[in-house]
Amino acid sequence: MIRLIDLTKTYRGFTAVDGIHLEVPRGRLFGFLGPNGAGKTTTIRMMAGILKPTRGRIELDGIDLAEHPSEAKSRVGFIPDRPFIYEKLTGMEFLRFMGGLYRIDHGVSPEDRALELLELFELSDWRDELIESYSHGMKQRLVMCSALLPAPPILVVDEPMVGLDPKAARLVKDIFRDQAASGTTVFMSTHSLEVAQEVCEEIAIIQSGRIIARGTPEQLGQQAGVDGTLESVFLKITQERMSIP
Amino acid sequence: MRDLALLLSPRIMGVVNEMRGSATGARKRRWILGGVGIAFWAAMFLVSARVLRYFQSVEVIGDVLAHHLLSMILLTFFSLLIFSHIITALSNLYLSKDLELCHATPASLEELFLSRVLYTIVDSSWMVLVFGLPVLMAYAWVYEPGPVFYLTLAHSGVAMVLIAAGIGILFTMVLVNVFPAHRTRDILMLLVILMVVALYLLFRFLRPERLVDPDAFFSAVQYMSALKAPDSPYLPTHWVTEVLWRHLGGAPTPYYGFHMVLLWSTALALLVINVWIAEAIYFSGYSRSQEAKRRRAGGAFFLGLLRRVFAAPLGRDLAAVADKDIRTFFRDNSQWSQLILLGALVVVYLYNFSVLPLERSPIRLEFLQNQIAFLNLGLAGFVLSAISVRFIFPAVSAEGRAFWILQSAPMSMRRFLWGKLAVYAVPMLVLGEILVVFTNRLLQVTPFMMTLLAATMFLSVFGIVAMGVGLGALYPKFRYENIAQVSTGFGGLIYMMVSSLFMAAVILLEAAPVYVIFMADARGETVPLVHWLWIVPAFGLVLALQAFAVIKPMRMGARALSENDRP
Numbered sequence: 001m002i003r004l005i006d007l008t009k010t011y012r013g014f015t016a017v018d019g020i021h022l023e024v025p026r027g028r029l030f031g032f033l034g035p036n037g038a039g040k041t042t043t044i045r046m047m048a049g050i051l052k053p054t055r056g057r058i059e060l061d062g063i064d065l066a067e068h069p070s071e072a073k074s075r076v077g078f079i080p081d082r083p084f085i086y087e088k089l090t091g092m093e094f095l096r097f098m099g100g101l102y103r104i105d106h107g108v109s110p111e112d113r114a115l116e117l118l119e120l121f122e123l124s125d126w127r128d129e130l131i132e133s134y135s136h137g138m139k140q141r142l143v144m145c146s147a148l149l150p151a152p153p154i155l156v157v158d159e160p161m162v163g164l165d166p167k168a169a170r171l172v173k174d175i176f177r178d179q180a181a182s183g184t185t186v187f188m189s190t191h192s193l194e195v196a197q198e199v200c201e202e203i204a205i206i207q208s209g210r211i212i213a214r215g216t217p218e219q220l221g222q223q224a225g226v227d228g229t230l231e232s233v234f235l236k237i238t239q240e241r242m243s244i245p
Numbered sequence: 246m247r248d249l250a251l252l253l254s255p256r257i258m259g260v261v262n263e264m265r266g267s268a269t270g271a272r273k274r275r276w277i278l279g280g281v282g283i284a285f286w287a288a289m290f291l292v293s294a295r296v297l298r299y300f301q302s303v304e305v306i307g308d309v310l311a312h313h314l315l316s317m318i319l320l321t322f323f324s325l326l327i328f329s330h331i332i333t334a335l336s337n338l339y340l341s342k343d344l345e346l347c348h349a350t351p352a353s354l355e356e357l358f359l360s361r362v363l364y365t366i367v368d369s370s371w372m373v374l375v376f377g378l379p380v381l382m383a384y385a386w387v388y389e390p391g392p393v394f395y396l397t398l399a400h401s402g403v404a405m406v407l408i409a410a411g412i413g414i415l416f417t418m419v420l421v422n423v424f425p426a427h428r429t430r431d432i433l434m435l436l437v438i439l440m441v442v443a444l445y446l447l448f449r450f451l452r453p454e455r456l457v458d459p460d461a462f463f464s465a466v467q468y469m470s471a472l473k474a475p476d477s478p479y480l481p482t483h484w485v486t487e488v489l490w491r492h493l494g495g496a497p498t499p500y501y502g503f504h505m506v507l508l509w510s511t512a513l514a515l516l517v518i519n520v521w522i523a524e525a526i527y528f529s530g531y532s533r534s535q536e537a538k539r540r541r542a543g544g545a546f547f548l549g550l551l552r553r554v555f556a557a558p559l560g561r562d563l564a565a566v567a568d569k570d571i572r573t574f575f576r577d578n579s580q581w582s583q584l585i586l587l588g589a590l591v592v593v594y595l596y597n598f599s600v601l602p603l604e605r606s607p608i609r610l611e612f613l614q615n616q617i618a619f620l621n622l623g624l625a626g627f628v629l630s631a632i633s634v635r636f637i638f639p640a641v642s643a644e645g646r647a648f649w650i651l652q653s654a655p656m657s658m659r660r661f662l663w664g665k666l667a668v669y670a671v672p673m674l675v676l677g678e679i680l681v682v683f684t685n686r687l688l689q690v691t692p693f694m695m696t697l698l699a700a701t702m703f704l705s706v707f708g709i710v711a712m713g714v715g716l717g718a719l720y721p722k723f724r725y726e727n728i729a730q731v732s733t734g735f736g737g738l739i740y741m742m743v744s745s746l747f748m749a750a751v752i753l754l755e756a757a758p759v760y761v762i763f764m765a766d767a768r769g770e771t772v773p774l775v776h777w778l779w780i781v782p783a784f785g786l787v788l789a790l791q792a793f794a795v796i797k798p799m800r801m802g803a804r805a806l807s808e809n810d811r812p
Contacts, residue, residue, distance in 0.1 A: 048649070080649055093572060
């Protein structure tokens with residue numbers, strides 16, 4: 001479960017995230033939408049423990065991130081929007097590194113789990129190659145392997161489909177669905193309204209650092225008074241908001 | 246040629262825009278850099294003029310020496326120019342990010358190549374203007390040639406640069422067609438380092454200090470032959486030297502015109518040959534440099550061994566970080582190859598102590614040996630700081646844009662930094678003790694001094710490394726083109742200052758107690774009890790300083806990383 005309580009982030013006078021309250025139950029595939037610069041990535045980076053909130057709290061799986069950072073972080077698999085990873089390691093070495101960092105010692109051996117994930121993401125043939133020779137999409141898939149490696153109860157994902165080919169995108173969507181079905185909470189920010197509509201059970205829309213709408217795609221349609229795709233709902237809600245002085 | 250002008254315009258407009266609209270800070274920095282440049286230029290001019298005036302005053306061989314010097318200077322610059330062109334061409338012709346865009350435009354390959362050749366020439370030859378011009382102007386100042394000298398200097402200089410560019414660019418194109426561009430860069434880096442090490446060792450082992458010893462040479466002829474520069478009538482620098490020397494008071498030569506024609510025909514021929522070769526192989530080389538190549542990781546046994554030695558005792562998470570650090574370091578050729586330089590530095594450092602002419606000193610030998618050994622502690626500390634600023638200070642920044650992995654991992658920044666300290670302290674301890682123990686053995690110091698200096702160095706290493714790790718975390722730079730940029734920034738400067746002050750403070754605190762104990766030891770007396778009343782607190786202060794140097798920067802670094810607030 002994820003709880004964001006009065007979450008606020010201010011950079012030199014500019015409020016990027018403005019008092020967000022949000023609760024995502026266990027096993028939910030939650031979409032986080034918003035126009036460019038709305039505060040999605042800042043929220044996600046705070047949830048991953050990369051940025052310190054100016055105000056408010058983050059609870060991950062019932063653990064306060066500020067009070068027990070290591071314990072809270074060990075329950076989160078984070079997938080950033082850009083896969084910057086250590087280019088001079090091989091894919092397998094990177095997963096071993098992540099296994100050590102997260103001190104994985106449950107269930108199957110970390111080595112077997114890494115091999116299983118590499119197989120799942122079709123990277124087995126490349127496991128002993130240096131990451132510097134991977135394409136963008138391959139790096140993105142490797143980061144996903146590393147996030148799933150500790151089998152975390154929470155997945156925090158920022159723009160997962162960037163750089164993925166249609167086959168890999170389909171695979172990722174299926175994996176997120178399976179993860180949610182097995183009890184993992186998936187918190188996913190995306191620009192792609194099609195992806196959100198297709199996989200997310202619940203969606204929140206953020207604009208100017210505030211949550212302006214929340215619900216299932218159907219509920220959002222009702223709120224906006226629009227009977228159509230998520231795209232038209234999103235445009236209606238965000239435009240209405242912009243027109244408010 | 247319209248495309249060529251267009252392809253050159255982004256660089257020109259970029260410079261103009263930067264000049265026009267830069268912020269006050271950048272403008273101020275430019276003024277400061279300009280001022281430093283002019284001061285350097287003036288200093289080079291004055292030193293060169295003074296040397297040449299001295300040569301002029303020496304009868305018979307003075308002018309011969311000046312002629313030799315000109316030949317050596319031009320040959321050195323020519324070699325540097327060729328090398329500089331190779332490195333810059335690699336970047337301008339194959340690795341620049343804007344090349345993708347340029348190759349996708351309908352501009353002709355020939356014009357694209359020529360535009361990159363011009364970029365390369367400008368990037369590579371500013372060095373000649375900065376270093377070469379004041380020396381050559383000093384020649385003009387001392388020998389007072391006519392105005393034709395300046396004209397000859399300008400055009401023969403351009404021709405020399407063109408020849409160096411032709412050779413350098415041609416070599417690069419061939420090399421990239423044999424190896425991929427990124428691999429070529431690695432190979433070149435390694436070659437540069439090996440060349441520098443070879444020159445450094447050669448120069449040192451030639452013992453240049455003997456040149457000031459009149460007993461070392463029997464005759465002026467022997468002295469002259471020792472100084473003689475390698476020269477050949479086939480070298481372009483020979484042609485330039487002869488042409489310039491003619492205006493500086495050399496005897497008239499029938500080859501003047503011939504040398505000039507040789508110079509320009511070679512320069513232009515090389516340019517044409519480069520364009521031909523480029524038409525044949527440039528694009529295929531560029532295309533190869535774009536292809537993703539599978540790169541297998543090597544050295545598994547060696548890296549596994551290192552991991553077991555360094556990482557195993559640290560715990561699983563830190564072991565993972567240490568293992569990753571060791572692997573990435575040894576797989577980056579630009580990183581590990583610097584260890585060769587480090588090795589050469591240590592060899593020369595120890596060699597210097599083995600050839601110290603202590604027996605000629607008027608001071609008592611035993612006293613002098615121990616005094617030098619004590620001061621050596623400071624020198625060794627400085628060497629360790631210099632190594633630390635290059636390898637340890639950037640350790641946090643080296644995480645680069647992958648730092649998010651550690652930030653989002655279940656490991657505190659404090660633990661992460663202490664892990665770095667533990668890993669880096671081991672090789673630094675070995676190095677520090679080698680510098681102190683081996684030099685002390687060469688100096689044949691007393692057992693007391695040996696123990697004290699080895700123990701002080703042992704403790705100081707932790708301070709030096711902790712300051713490197715801590716200040717590196719306080720001034721991180723995660724977005725860099727080259728990791729070497731991290732050391733040369735403001736934080737690196739602060740580190741060098743703080744680290745040097747730390748070693749100076751350790752030496753100052755130990756100096757008086759060591760003197761008292763050493764003198765008592767030399768006289769076969771015991772230190773009076775009253776002295777121990779201040780000797781013990783002095784050593785206590787040294788210990789407190791060592792502890793402070795470890796704890797304070799580590800805390801500051803950990804806090805800075807934990808409170809990282811970058812968007």
